[in-house]
Amino acid sequence: MAIEKSLIQPEPVISAIINGDNTGVLKINGEEHPYEAPDVNDLRQALMKRVIGEAATLGRPVRVTSMDDSGVSYLVVSPVGEVEEEQPEAVPEDASRIIERIPSAPAATTTVTPSTATTTVTKGPAAAAGTAAPVEAPATRRSIREASSFLAAPSTVEPAAQGIRGWLNSLGMSLAPSEDELSEREDIRLASKHFAGTRTIAVANQKGGSNKTPTVADLAAVFGRNGGSVVAWDNNPTTGTLGWRTQQGDHSRSALDVIAAADALLSPTAQSADINAFVHHQSTDKYDVLRSDADVAGTHEVTAEEVDILHRVVSKYYRMIVMDSGNNHRSAEWIRMIDHADQLVVPTTNVEDRVEAALLTLQGLDLKGERSAALAANAVVIVSEMQKGETRLSQQTAEKFRPYVRDVVVVPFDEALKSGQIRYGALAPATRRAWLRAAAAVARGL
Template identity: 70%
Template structure:
């Protein structure tokens, strides 16, 4: 049974082109490879298909290839085991003449795979190749035998069927769908490409590219992400910092806002600028920052820029003798200010889900992220946080149902426990991502570049999951 054409991926974009001057090339994802010369047109076809078979073997799956030569054009499916299937083929107009050629057919070498007759074997001139006795299907897959032709048929075609008219509204776009994929840059394929090969990326690399695309997306208007768990020590602050780093490094305009009624730890775990201003200072300067005369750089006097991770931090009040409690109205003011200067807001939170500050954050949120470690009490607190939001209002229930839960391993060797924890949440939320243990997240300033590759990849996966909900 053949492969259904729709089951074969359309990337990388592959073309095999044979010219009547005796040259040919195979183009894979925009990279051209010269086909070895042959003694006949069929030799060139076979040599071109050998290169395509090599590409299929590299990808370990069938590939589509568009074929073009002096006799026509079409599409084939090429398998790693050299099996070749025809999807479509159309002879060029010059090969479908309604009159026989005026000159007698010349002698030519038999096509590859044909059975020689007694005496000199002859076939019609190349212009009448469609009416020649076809070779065995496996031996001569290109050009394919037309489905309507009979092995016993010969001679010129007497007439052509007129094309059936169709309504113009049924016509799709004539623009070719983008199919070019950049060659692999990672793993053994990337190493070989550095040596001059042109190998397609693996499924893992393609998945990573898609996650980067999502993390780089620019939205129409500001988006707010609330990171919540009503239990302390559930990894809220590292979650905010690492998600902000992924979005910031991929071109976003990002602020991490410590929306904590007491002294939050986000300021301790990130770089400090050349000042000590906090959210209270933004509230005091809100009129100036929201005025039409304000400039985009004015916010820099109040936030703390992360030099390598490319995002800003708005700290909570750090005065040990401070008594000011931020109200719901002041959260609104702060949100108006940061919405003017940033496209993406990640809000760290405290543990008091009854406070006005916490609940106003939920009112502004477009996406909910619930972090937890695999410790039992943190896991239970994450569940209770989601259940409380599910009961609070229709809007917060929608946020809970579409939440992303991020399970961070508390210590090394807990991969199985983390997966079991993740599986508990999967039926109830939109997505769950597990982040492996990394000693760089235990203490000190959080710098994304200091994390292990597997940890960085997990946070990229988490950021892409969050972006899908925005």
């Protein structure tokens, strides 16, 4: 049965804050009680146990405002462990502040037993059945061609899987996802999209140290992990860093070896697995890397025609190409990369000369010709923080570019991106979310 809300009093005012590092704070009438647990579900269980104990001590239900990465939820907890979610408009102003509007969800009551986390779910009362009115035949018949589809438009939304709502749903409720979770689902949908034909993403900034290689690796990882057929191509005139910062296969072949074997790889008898002898698979991030030549004594410089050959080969074997680049915007392979690009990504840090180089990259393409100007106008700028405490500076950098490009995304500082091999799964949740947001922004332009 539903919790009797008329028994609730203005006090105690209770709020639960759940942090991303598995720590939390329970506030009761302003008094803070810190919590820490091995994982977020244990943390929620501990907080809920304390709230149920508070309700049991008072002998009546209490209201709780719960805040985590997925948003804000307004809960009513009974002395026996029943939990209901309230809509913001039903919460008295003196009980909690309304921070966000929460989508409506089916009414449900969950009984939480703190020691065992078992549940009993009681659905809200069904609407009373009315008396059906007699159906009258239409006065005149209409053409069957005028009939629209009898299939209902799909409107079902999967219940929340994240945050406090996801946890409550795991205990038997059926709460709708928050706006943040819905936004993340939409970004995943975009990053998972399959396009008709191969799409090429050019990652370019005329200045070294602008975070080009991590941008290539992380975008490729997002698209690869979401089911794409992705290759990250190091289109550098000399030894590029993409090979250093990604996993090496059981060989040392590079783009030059692909050029030498192009006829065989492009032949009608070539099989999809043949490309595996030339690329380096990223086992956890689900994309391949085509390395640049790493021979320190090498003298071969890739020509524009050879870039065309390489692009034909990788287009045959992959649906998405993410191209890393050098710093010389006048070189043949840089110019040809732009010719093949469907989407331009311009990475930068907050360092002044990198920001200026990003601007010059966009301006140069705008002046070059109609097609490159369209790429510049449709570009996605990604601002990566290279050290802690740059949040305000990053927003200032982002605002400089917003009037001139299609989208700007800020990626927070992450220790896992500073050096060594780049592993998407090693990044902090906020960093992964930012790269997913960046990949979705890129996908919108494809």
